[in-house]
Amino acid sequence: MGQEFESDRAIVTGGSRGIGWSVAEELVAQGARVLLVARHQDALKTRVDELNRRFPGQAFFYACDMGNQPACAQAVVQYALNTIGQPTLLLNGAGGASITNALDAPWSLWVDDFQVKFFGYLAMTRAVLPLMMQQRKGVIVNLVGIAGKDPNRNLPIASAINGALNGVMKVLADDVSAYGVRIINVNPGATETDLLETMAQATAKRSGDSVENVLKAMRARAPLGRLPSAADVAGVILFLMSHRAAFITGTSVDVDGGIHRGAF
Numbered sequence: 001m002g003q004e005f006e007s008d009r010a011i012v013t014g015g016s017r018g019i020g021w022s023v024a025e026e027l028v029a030q031g032a033r034v035l036l037v038a039r040h041q042d043a044l045k046t047r048v049d050e051l052n053r054r055f056p057g058q059a060f061f062y063a064c065d066m067g068n069q070p071a072c073a074q075a076v077v078q079y080a081l082n083t084i085g086q087p088t089l090l091l092n093g094a095g096g097a098s099i100t101n102a103l104d105a106p107w108s109l110w111v112d113d114f115q116v117k118f119f120g121y122l123a124m125t126r127a128v129l130p131l132m133m134q135q136r137k138g139v140i141v142n143l144v145g146i147a148g149k150d151p152n153r154n155l156p157i158a159s160a161i162n163g164a165l166n167g168v169m170k171v172l173a174d175d176v177s178a179y180g181v182r183i184i185n186v187n188p189g190a191t192e193t194d195l196l197e198t199m200a201q202a203t204a205k206r207s208g209d210s211v212e213n214v215l216k217a218m219r220a221r222a223p224l225g226r227l228p229s230a231a232d233v234a235g236v237i238l239f240l241m242s243h244r245a246a247f248i249t250g251t252s253v254d255v256d257g258g259i260h261r262g263a264f
């Protein structure tokens with residue numbers, strides 16, 4: 001693909017690990033200037049130093065908690081303007097997925113998880129859209145999750161957040177299509193990242209089983225014989241961000257290896 005993104009400036013939230021890191025790494029390798037966002041400054045600095053060693057001057061970082069909205073989103077965009085320039089790409093990827101159940105989950109967990117992922121993605125999207133509309137160019141990809149289509153009793157909050165993101169991002173895509181700006185949701189199923197390990201630990205604690213057995217059972221359910229890696233999901237995201245996907249917007253793309261059971 002060469003330097004497909006050399007005229008792009010990207011913000012990647014959740015850029016220090018997992019799927020966000022894979023996307024940031026690929027974008028920089030293909031010529032983009034990228035601002036990585038997460039909470040922990042040390043991890044961000046390590047990643048950005050690594051990128052700049054290979055691709056000097058292309059990577060920057062900003063540490064903030066996406067649960068602090070809309071202030072964090074506004075600060076990220078201001079920092080982007082001072083470093084990478086006007087953003088043309090945004091990956092919303094900062095978040096997690098709490099293993100719990102709907103009735104017993106503390107109210108504060110419902111609120112906190114919505115603050116980080118639902119309001120975090122929405123605040124970042126609202127903060128960058130005017131800049132993209134002004135340029136008549138831009139792509140926003142949201143890492144949502146298959147639980148938005150297949151609500152999961154062990155992921156009640158993530159199921160609700162992902163469903164809500166499917167609704168609001170469709171509406172926003174309608175609002176900005178005339179400006180040449182696209183918005184697409186990507187639905188990973190279980191993906192081999194630190195988050196999968198965290199979810200397996202929480203599941204094991206609740207069931208009394210071992211983490212190894214929980215992970216084994218998750219992997220055994222993968223229709224393609226293995227779960228996707230972060231790089232597998234990132235490859236699809238890079239395609240969706242590219243001009244080759246110029247007519248994909250206002251929809252969601254599943255990258256779950258066939259786990260979703262519905263026909264749509």
Ligand SMILES: NC(=O)c1ccc[n+]([C@@H]2O[C@H](COP(=O)([O-])OP(=O)(O)OC[C@H]3O[C@@H](n4cnc5c(N)ncnc54)[C@H](OP(=O)(O)O)[C@@H]3O)[C@@H](O)[C@H]2O)c1
Nearest residue numbers: 014016017018019038039040066094095145190191193195
């Ligand atoms: N992996 C899966 O199985 C899977 C499946 C479906 C959907 N997803 C979704 O995909 C997204 C990325 O998942 P992943 O597997 O790549 O996760 P991950 O490996 O745990 O990485 C999460 C990233 O988000 C950052 N982050 C977390 N909370 C944050 C906050 N409050 N403010 C700012 N940054 C924050 C983390 O850095 P810090 O900790 O330093 O903040 C890290 O960079 C999430 O929204 C997740 O729900 C993942």
